[in-house]
Amino acid sequence: MNANPPRTASSYPGVAVTPLPRGWRSGGHGLPAVTAPRTPDPADPLLAHGGGRASGVHPGEEPATAVRAEDGLATGGHAGEGPAGDGERGEGVPSPLVTAPPPEPEPGEPGPATADPAATPQPETAAPGDPAEATDSREGEVDDASVPTGVQATPRRAAAPGEWHGIVLVTGTDTEVGKTISTAAVAAAAQAEGLRVAVIKPGQTGTVTGAPTDAEVVTRLAGPDTVKTLAEYPEPLAPLAAAKVAELPPLELYEVVDAIRAEADKHDLVLVEGAGGLxxxxxxxxxxxxxxxxxxATALGASVLVVARAGLGTLNHTALTLEALSRRGVPAKVILGAWPAEPELVHWANLSELVPHLVGALPAGAGSMDPGVFRRSAPGWLTPALHGVLDNWRVWAEEAG
Ligand SMILES: Nc1ncnc2c1ncn2[C@@H]1O[C@H](COP(=O)(O)OP(=O)(O)OP(=O)(O)O)[C@@H](O)[C@H]1O
Ligand SMILES: C[C@H](N)[C@H](N)CCCCCC(=O)O
Ligand SMILES: [Mg+2]
Known part of the structure; x- marks a missing residue:
């Protein structure tokens, strides 16, 4: 006998109106949404990996002040409850996922550029460490350690909390979770809204495998205005390890920052895909x-999309990633990279836990779609926060289940 019989979306907490199963408390407990946000502690070694500066908190600002996420979702509720705001995480309960607001745009900042439909997307690749690809944002700086936190970290076009314009980083709970497909979906939805979109892959590894690069996948699926890879390394490893074994120059943080900011000057949305996890x-x-x-993320003052798996193990991986971002004061939301065609108990259970964090969910197989179908479908997988039209997870679940 099957202990976990298939169920419909309407029988699951968080996406349903039916009562919770006995003993089931839903809504993201265990995930950082129910914990108070940490005030970034400059002495915290996690805030200054490798001895670098801890940024994301700006001079004169109160760090990690919690405000409620405004993502336009009528969700986040619990089984037997109404939409977000009801229940134990009710109105006035701060979400730690939107913490220190990104800095205000600089005075005189130009508005969003108009879309250029004639632009031809071409993946570009610079040689690792190619100085022509990125000027040094640290020009004129004194010493790295003596620079006040965040002074150089102001993005050209900052997004307000809960908004996903400007520079947005895409990470995952792991490698192979659907970061590239999700990046392409957000790019497609944003382009459909008329935004000029750039996608940057700082470090592409594994080119020796002959598989399409992430830039090639994004170009095929979404065709953004600009797609750039800053460095390619042959071995399928983390970028630094891949650089070392190939004896190629490793990526330098501020060259990457400069390359991203340069695209932010020319686009409304710059999506930056990491390699593996955070x-x-x-x-x-x-x-x-x-x-x-x-x-x-902290150097740019950018928000982060976390692409997560839908299946067993994702709650822990997602919570770890969100906690790491929260303690750095980085606003973050979650996309499910591949929602199965035939979801099982575990997928519905995970969905109910993750709904308060979710801004998108892609169907498994989306990466294999015809690009035209992919581009037309993408807005339906994403909430309005990500330029999509998905505004009710219960309705989405009924259709997806
Ligand atoms: N929604 C999806 N539809 C189709 N294929 C998918 C989907 N999500 C992931 N995949 C497949 O799973 C694999 C990993 O996806 P993807 O390349 O997006 O991973 P990633 O998180 O970007 O990994 P990396 O760390 O290597 O960049 C790929 O082979 C991709 O084709
Ligand atoms: C090659 C692979 N597809 C990714 N591009 C790199 C993933 C690095 C993961 C490193 C790790 O977490 O152990
Ligand atoms: Mg990828």
């Missing part, structure tokens, strides 16, 4: 210390 060693700082994708 704390994968990406490259070296000028002083020789390791930097991670989390360091890139």
């Amino acid at each position: 704390l994968v060693p990406m490259g070296l700082r000028p002083g020789g210390d390791v930097w991670t994708f989390a360091d890139l």
Whole structure:
């Protein structure tokens, strides 16, 4: 006898109106949404991986002040309860996922550029460490350690809390979770809204395998205005390890920051895809210390999308990633990279836990779609926060289940 019989969405907490199973408490407990946000502690070694600066908190600002996420979702509720705001995580209960607001746009900042439909997307690749690809954002700086936190970290076009314009980083709970497909979906939805979109892959590893690069996949599926890879390494390893074994220059944090900011000057949305998960060693700082994708997020003051699996094990991986971002004061939301065609008990259970964090869910197989179908479908997989039209998880679950 099957202990976990298939169920419909309407029988699951968080996406349903039916009562919870006995003893079931839903709504993301165990995930950081129910914990108070940590105030970033400059002495916290996690805030300064490899001895680098801890940023994301700006001079004169109160760090990690919690505000409620505004993502336009009529969700986040619990079984037998109404939409978000009801129940134990009710109105006035702060979400730690939107913490220190990103900095205000600089005075005189130009508005969003108009879309250029004539632009031809072309993946570009710079040689690792190619100085022509990224000017040094640290020009004129004195010493890395003496620079006040965040002074150089102001993005050209910052997004307000809960908004996903400007520079947005895409990480995952692991490698092979659907970061590239999700990046393509967000790019497609944003382009459909008329935004000029760039996608940047700082470190592409595993080129020796002959598989399409992430830039090629994004170009095929979404065709953003600009797609760039900053460095390619042959072996399928973390970028820093791949650079070492190939004896190629590792990615340098501030060259990557500059390359991303340069695209932010020319686009409304710059999606930056990491490699593997949040704390994968990406490259070296000028002083020789390791930097991670989390360091890139704090250096840019950017929000982060976390692409997660839908199946067993995702709650822990997602909670760990969100906690690491929360303690750095980085706003974050979650996308399910591949929702199965035939979801089982575990998928519905995980969905109910993750709904308060979710801003998107892609169907498994989306990456194999015809690009035209992919582009037309993408807005339906994403909430309005990500330029999509998905505004009710219960309705989505009924259709997806
Ligand atoms: N929604 C999806 N539809 C189709 N294929 C998918 C989907 N999500 C993931 N995949 C497949 O799973 C694999 C991993 O996906 P993807 O390349 O997006 O991973 P990733 O998280 O970007 O990994 P990496 O760390 O290597 O960049 C790929 O082979 C991809 O084709
Ligand atoms: C090659 C692979 N597909 C990714 N691009 C790199 C993943 C690095 C993961 C490192 C790790 O967490 O152990
Ligand atoms: Mg990828």
